[in-house]
Amino acid sequence: MKIALVHDYLTQRGGAERVFELLCKRYPEADIFTSLYDPEKTINVGDRLVNTTYLQKIPGATKYFRLIAPLYFPAFRALDLQEYDLIISSSTSFAKAVKKRPDAKHICFCHNVTRFLWDTETYLREYSDYRYFAPLITKVFQAMRDIDLKYAQEPDIYIANSTTVAQRIQKIYGKPAIMVNYPIDTSNFIFSDTKDEYYLASARMISYKRLDVIVEAFNWLGWPLFISGDGPERKRLEAKALSNIKFLGHVSDSQRKDLFSKAKSVIVAALEDYGLVPVEANASGTPVIAYGAGGVLDTQIHGKTGVFFKRQTPESLQTALLESGGISWNYENIRNHAVNNFSEQVFFSKVERVIAQACI
The missing domain is CATH 3.40.50.2000 (Glycogen Phosphorylase B;)
Incomplete structure (x- = not known):
């Protein structure tokens, strides 16, 4: 069985990235895909090839990755994953949008619904640098919600890390989720x-x-x-x-x-x-x-x-x-x-x- 591992972006090291790192270790023969990759600021995948999208070619994209939010969905849709039997995505936002063969399976480890789209006020409060652009950002995010809902239907199975997240996936995306608490080493x-x-x-x-x-x-x-x-x-x-x-x-x-x-x-x-x-x-x-x-x-x-x-x-x-x-x-x-x-x-x-x- 040929497996693809997909993550939103590998430009930082947080809880979601640590879970993806575990998946990479568990499936050493799987191919790795992400939108953007900065090896100095994220998880260690050894000498494995990390396949990126065309966004990687944008100057400064790995540093200012939050500023290009509208570009991620089309970038993930452009990835060619037709040869893979199983796609395992790790996502808080965009990776769930990847396309698969009709007979392939897509399991999404959904760390949360796309929070900046569905809880924009909290997001802007957390990242105060963007507060000045709030009116424009809010309009863009509202327009992206329909796209997010559309691509949220792509995975065959959702795995949520908590009861809280499973309830959000059901409420916003209308999809059931299996709750599996994430591990630590x-x-x-x-x-x-x-x-x-x-x-x-x-x-x-x-x-x-x-x-x-x-x-x-x-x-x-x-x-x-x-x-x-x-x-x-x-x-x-x-x-x-x-x-x-x-x-x-x-x-x-x-x-x-x-x-x-x-x-x-x-x-x-x-x-x-x-x-x-x-x-x-x-x-x-x-x-x-x-x-x-x-x-x-x-x-x-x-x-x-x-x-x-x-x-x-x-x-x-x-x-x-x-x-x-x-x-x-x-x-x-x-x-x-x-x-x-x-x-x-x-x-x-x-x-x-x-x-x-x-x-x-």
Whole structure:
């Protein structure tokens, strides 16, 4: 069976790209396709050929890839995938549009519906550089919705990473989705049942991550907090943070492992579609304190692997922090929860059952 692996664009390294990297490793004989490829800023695919679209020839496209949104659908439609029996796409937007042979199968790992089209206001708030062009961008995005709906019918099977995303796919695209929680490489995390006194937040510093809520809560409590990551919100957050809060910026993989394993808890204040950080924390034996909505409801057990807070406010987070302090955590059980439910082995056993059913 000849397999094609397709991803929206390989110009960054986020959760979606890490999942695609796992797919590339699992299917080493598969051919890789994407719209744009910047090997220095994305996943490592070794010496494998990455096939790109004509967009790759546009000067600056890999850097300003968000500015050419209307061009992606025709670029993916132009890819010739007629020789492939199985197409596995990894998409939050465009890759689901690829064409296949009538007898071939297309399985789409849909990380979300095309969010900038269906939640434009949040998208523009997150990427404030584009706010000045909001009237024009909004009109363009509205025109693209019909195209997105049309090409959303191309995949034969959707796989969603969470209940939340599966519900969105059904609501907006009218397509059922099989829910399979995405995995982490549990061997990449260090287990420790000895915790230091600091708390940890690890996230891109953009508005929807709600790091402002975390900073305000810890300003009031005075407890030590480390924040790893970078982004456009960093200066604003640093300006309001007191001396008990330390901004670490980008950290190496080895530093990140150590931070996760020794933290008293990892804090997540965003409404995440899925969210790998809580699972990574658990794989380190570390409990999570998270806003109780979205993907964490699929991955966390209140009182066993973490604590939920009900509102994205400093006061609600403070209540959860105090509750967490009264729990006698079993760090080994937290680690086992991650290994038993979110390992690559568990993930691919589910995925390959789906593929086998699709290809009968």
